[in-house]
Amino acid sequence: MSSVIEARRLSIDYDTEHGPVRAVDNVSFTVARSERLVLLGPSGCGKSTILKSIAGFIRPSSGDILVEGRAVTKPGPDRLVVFQEFDQLLPWKTVRDNVAFPLKVARGKSGAEARALAEAALAKVGLARVIKDYPHTLSGGMKQRAAIARALAASPEVLLMDEPFAALDALTRGTLQHDLLALAEELQFTLVFVTHSIDEAILIGTRLHLLSAHPGRTITTFDTSGIGAAQLGSPQFRALSEEIRHTLFGRRSGAAA
Amino acid sequence: MSSVIEARRLSIDYDTEHGPVRAVDNVSFTVARSERLVLLGPSGCGKSTILKSIAGFIRPSSGDILVEGRAVTKPGPDRLVVFQEFDQLLPWKTVRDNVAFPLKVARGKSGAEARALAEAALAKVGLARVIKDYPHTLSGGMKQRAAIARALAASPEVLLMDEPFAALDALTRGTLQHDLLALAEELQFTLVFVTHSIDEAILIGTRLHLLSAHPGRTITTFDTSGIGAAQLGSPQFRALSEEIRHTLFGRRSGAAA
């Protein structure tokens, strides 16, 4: 069995002042090598929570998560995360050093090599101009792009991305979606991707895992391995998009996003 | 002349280690009462910067900003801001108290009244469940919704929103877009709205102000006052969307957003 990630009957509770609150309820999925699983669901349904528990930051209340067949016990650089937060860049490092950092500490690259790789990755996300700047001088979208560059430069076996493109304009977003898919093709990493955009989910994912609103339960899954950038805007694509929308929200949505 | 906001030949520089960096270059616009101006442009083009200078947080390097005919000299509760950052909720207040806070300090409401209004506003954005929780227990999208509720509850004359819906799923986003428009209709406030979504821009705005990439310069403006939720998905809507895309990026974008 070549499943890289396996979540079995996963439930996650947060302990709060008012007692435990269930965020994720009995969710199971498997992700095979070089598959791209997208978690899709309404705000607050537990997408980030699931991602953090794959990353090893949160221990499930019940059920378990296996990565490469072994139970996740701690975080590690085999599963790099792009967080949802803007402040995930370390403020005391320049943008370049932020990207070079995991290359040095987790990939054993030399300083010069790490810097060179970092610069290349930053150029790809359009941040060549600001490599020597500190993160606090970046705009929201620029911070997010730097974080994406940091994760991609380190080419992990498993990549966990939490709404990485949410703060980006259409052009930048399109470019990065394209780059991500190309890189996935090339490096064959396994991806778990959180988004609230249905179209993005179809484009990026080979499989979509739909979650209900709080607490997150599995609604259904879609196989979208056959659909890629080439199908974008096609009737098939739009039909699937509508179907997913309907499954999630039960009616046609009037949102412009 | 009934223009509420007037920016005249606005240029804004940030002073950095490497000298001043121009973020906004010679941008002018006026926003009439109860108009809804959308700033649209690529990541890092200076949208947030313009918003912050209208809010009175950043002094222009040249040119000036008038609000109600007077030069902006300081921030104030007549121009409430929904920031782009997730951490704009005050962590030491519950979600409800966060929303009640400006009502008390800037609108002179009594504690009970403020709390009641806060609860109503939070219910509208789907956060009734968490009114007594502290912000650090909220998901990214929930924080953003609370911030939106906070600004809307205080019903300012001028509302400045910086990508408020970026972290939201399609359904929530659609609902909030709808609610915002309804409220704008009802209260007739003046809105400056930053987004990177072209469709959202068309839907929300009565006028779109397109900015070029760094440093932000005016490309052109679009009058979209005739287009609303009713036109969403119509050929006219799609044609406009394509035109804007073309104006901004010079080619058809392959992004799924």
Added chain:
Amino acid sequence: EGRLRIVEQFGTVYLPLHVLRDQKLIEKHGQKAGLEIKVEWTKLSGGAAINDALISGAVDIGAAGAGPVLVLWDRTRGSADVKIIAALGEQPNYLITSNPNVKTLKDFTKTDKIAVPAVVVSQQSRLLQIAAEKEFGERKFNALDDLTVNLPHPDATAALLSGSSTITAHFSNPPYQEQALQDPKIHKVLSSYDIMGGRITPTLLYATSKFRNENPRTFKVFYDALNEASHWIESHKAEAAETYIRIEQSKLDPAFVKSVIDSPEVSFTTVPKGTFKYAAFLAKIGAIKTRPASWKDYTFEELHDKQGD
């Protein structure tokens, strides 16, 4: 007039003050003189703090060692004009050691450390300097200074008795020296009486001339009461010991306190003794700038008909 603020330190040498307080002698003498006197008693530690208090006017009468008093007299000449009111009593200070090889000052070696309350400037340090000058010759008064270290009396005593520290000698003070000497490992090297060639009064009461000029009657009352207290102690040693224990709320054994104040070397007298030699030495080494012509230069007139020196 009518108010007296007195500051003292810790030790049996302050016994006359304890008696004043215990028997309300100042108040009694005040009534005799037709004065309602309110007495405030304060405790401070260290001559420097007492000097500050006196100059700032926070207290009226202080008690400290001859060293600080003479320095203060020297520095305030022409301004506050601090002078000595009276002595508290004659008491010896012993140089004691736990090093069996030390019989005289010459026997101290580099490995010995002599504890004094304050290197160079304290009463004990000055006594040691005078002794050193005698022992090693003129101008060699600081021969032993390098062996001295700062340590308050109680800590020095504890260190010496514990035997586990580097302190091998202590220029001490009653009652610590008596306490220490109860230990057979400790012996006496020198007494301040040997050094000064006779009995001395190590602790003195002093005040500013301003206070005396402005409160002549109160001053007189205090002086008379003090004399009575001293006389009373001389004839009531056992009761005086009890007074000490009562006023100081001391946990010491009354018999021990009595043995300290009952020693033939101790007597309670208001007449200063041995201060002039001391002052002359200080003037010689430059610690005070003015060389007094006689002991009367730095004492108030009340004492001038006594046989002091």
Added chain:
Amino acid sequence: MTDHIAEAPIAATGSSARRLHWSALRRSAMVRRVLVLATLALLWQLAATFTASPLLLPSFTQTMTALWDGLLHENLASATAASLGILIKGYLLALLLGLIFVSLATANALCREALITLTAMFNPLPAIALLPLAMLWFGLGETSLIFVLVHSVLWPFALATFTGFQSVPDTHRLVGRNYGLTGARYVGSILIPSALPSILSGLKIGWAFAWRTLIAAELVFGVSASQGGLGWFIFRNRNELFTDKVFAGLIMVILIGLIVEFGLFRAIEAVTVRRWGMQRG
């Protein structure tokens, strides 16, 4: 194996442990505290026994006996109360002055420079430097003690608080300004809560140094008549070489320190910075 993941990551992401787990942790925090204290007492007892020099280092048991004795038969309790009274007055006054000072420094560039300069100048000055001035201005007694206490608390507290204020995230500042908050309202509703972790650390340091200073200063400013505080209790017994009572007095200081830490500061932390997710255990 699962314990590791429970340890580090849950501490990292917050209160994600299960209910039972949490109460077990609480219990074990208590257990750990007792363990630490017991170990210390044991080490002390051993060291004292080994040293066999009760004049320098009385044993734990001797000290406890002296403490008991001091509380029952001597004025240890009232001396402690007297010291505590003065301490609290000086401490609160210093906090008030510190807050005013730091607030002014936030509002005005000249005040800011004055605060930084004054702190750099006066913070390193030992109390000895203030004695003459204190006596000159306040005479002997409580006022002078309070003056010295204020000196020892004001600067470190102001420093910690000012650092906290300067580190308040921009977003919090902007939100406050956006609502038109200025002056005391801005400081009170934005800066103070946002800087609370630093302020609490300043409060703790100030509290500790207030004690250090008081004990030392009581010796210098002395006592009138027969009353006197804990510092005087210690000094007197030191003068009479009752080292066990000296240590009993110090144990009082330690006990009060522990009570204030766990009864007050930790409690405040629990309902503020920890509850708000601003500080992790």
Added chain:
Amino acid sequence: MTDHIAEAPIAATGSSARRLHWSALRRSAMVRRVLVLATLALLWQLAATFTASPLLLPSFTQTMTALWDGLLHENLASATAASLGILIKGYLLALLLGLIFVSLATANALCREALITLTAMFNPLPAIALLPLAMLWFGLGETSLIFVLVHSVLWPFALATFTGFQSVPDTHRLVGRNYGLTGARYVGSILIPSALPSILSGLKIGWAFAWRTLIAAELVFGVSASQGGLGWFIFRNRNELFTDKVFAGLIMVILIGLIVEFGLFRAIEAVTVRRWGMQRG
């Protein structure tokens, strides 16, 4: 009118002032500092003239004369150097111990409890309490001084640093853990830089209290007549009632404090926390 907006908001959003403006500000920060110092000197001079009690409060000019004299003709310079040498040794040792201690506390729950408990217990203890132990273990001299210095610096520094570590934002922690950082590497590359504002405030407070303690402790430990540091210089002149020299010694402390604040700490802040946008002026 535009000045207001330049003041508060620009401070709030960061380095958005124009180049010229910034250098003008820098210049005026210098001007302000000089203004503050001059005002203080003037106040002092007036107070001294008014008090007319040079034995308690010598004037600014008298003190400056004494300072000059002390540097040229007396051992003030060498005494200062001696004190500074010991101070730095004790200070650095305390920082090292503090960092180790706090790092252990971050990694292990028992160590954490031990740190909190020990700090609450020992921080309020005056140096006097350590005297017997220091004598017992280290005898008299430099080692004992360093021991007392470590006591005065270690606890407040550990407290401030630990507070800083606990306030490190979750995202920074998660990023560090995500890259597999643990132990010293985690502390060094995540916790220390992220907590740097608090650590710097701990460094400043520790530095100040090291001076306070050293000046006081030199009177008790390890002074023999021939050598002796600044504390001894002050004490001796105080006993001999050369108050102007006492103040000259204190001015040395103040001068060193100012040099360290503006030459070292501010410089460090400028290239770290301010540069990184973690702290505002």
